[in-house]
Amino acid sequence: MCPVTQIFGVSISTYAIMIVIGFAAGLICAVLRRKINGIRADDLVACLFIAAAGALLGAKLFYMAQGFTSFLQLAKDTGYTFLEYFMDAGLVYYGGFIGGILFLFLAARLIKTPAWAMLDTILPSIPLMHAVGRVGCFSAGCCYGIPCDFGVFFDASPFAPHGVRLLPVQLIESACLLALFFFMLRYGKQKRPPGKILAVYLIGYGIIRFVLEFFRYDAFRGIYGVFSISQxxxxxxxxxxxxxxFCYPKSGQKKALV
Known part of the structure; x- marks a missing residue:
């Protein structure tokens, strides 16, 4: 675990470095796959950067929504502003995924490129980027797992409890995401009907996240009933x-979809 990396004498968040590496890897993967769906490289790069902006916004807003009642109390007691809350807010993956998809479709519409073809080109890159990002989570000590005898100490982390071994669930999720990435890469070697690659991702990652949430220990996730918000x-x-x-698109609609 290494929250901070020294580069030419400058301290940089390892988490931020892994996010940049993950994005670059995902971009390269998508560019190499673009011909499968007939996507131009410049359109792809533009859509991916716009989607990244949407992912950042969505991840922050989802985080803020989970703790909004606490913010209201803090704002009342200390004058804490919404802008300060936004700047201090962390990131929640599902919010980022939803925001990224929405901005991707918006970008495709603005650029006038087929939205489903663009999405199918980019989708396999998502678990790859996420897998690298989870290594960043491990480095920072966030999104940690339950206490266990074979866990690791996160004593250098400002997020995790100190002096207790915690399951490195971040690395377990990273390994699962890499497996999903290779599966999607193989399935997406040829053009698929709209929605099929998305279905693989939603079902695959949904199962991974649902199961691994039982082994998470970070308190801010939010629990409603028997499951966490993420579950x-x-x-x-x-x-x-x-x-x-199974249901989309209907056979008569296939030719009309872009």
């Missing part, structure tokens, strides 16, 4: 993935 979202996305796999 409820996972169940919804799995159901959506099943819909895209």
């Amino acid at each position: 409820w979202v996972s169940l919804a996305l799995i159901a959506l993935g099943v819909f895209f796999w």
Whole structure:
């Protein structure tokens, strides 16, 4: 675990470095796959950067929504502003995914490129980027797992409890995401009907996240009933993935979709 990396004498967050590496790897992967769906490289790069902006915004807003009642109390007691709350807010993956997809479709519409073809080109890159990002989480000590005898200490982390061994669930999720990435890469070697690659991702990652949430220990995730917020979202996305796999598009609509 190494929250900070020294580069030419400058301290840089290892988490930030891994995010940049993950984005670069995902971009390269998408560019190499663009011909499968007939996507131009310049359109792809533009859409991916716009989607990244949407992912950042969505990840922050989702985080803020989970702690909004605490913010209201803090704002009342100390004058803490919404802008300060936004700048201090962390990132929640599901919010980032939803924001990224919405901005991707918006970008495709603005650029006038086929939205589904663009999405299918980029989708396999998402678990790759996420896998690298989870290594960043491990380095920072956030998104940590339950206490266990074979865990690791995160004593250098400002997020995790100190002096207790915690399951490195971040690395477990990273390995699962890499497996999903290679599966999607293989499945996406040829052009697929709209919604099918998305279905693979939604079902695959939904199952991964739902199961691993049982081994998470960070308190800010939010618990509603028997499941965490992320588990409820996972169940919804799995159901959506099943819909895209079996019900969309209808045979008569296939030619009309872009």
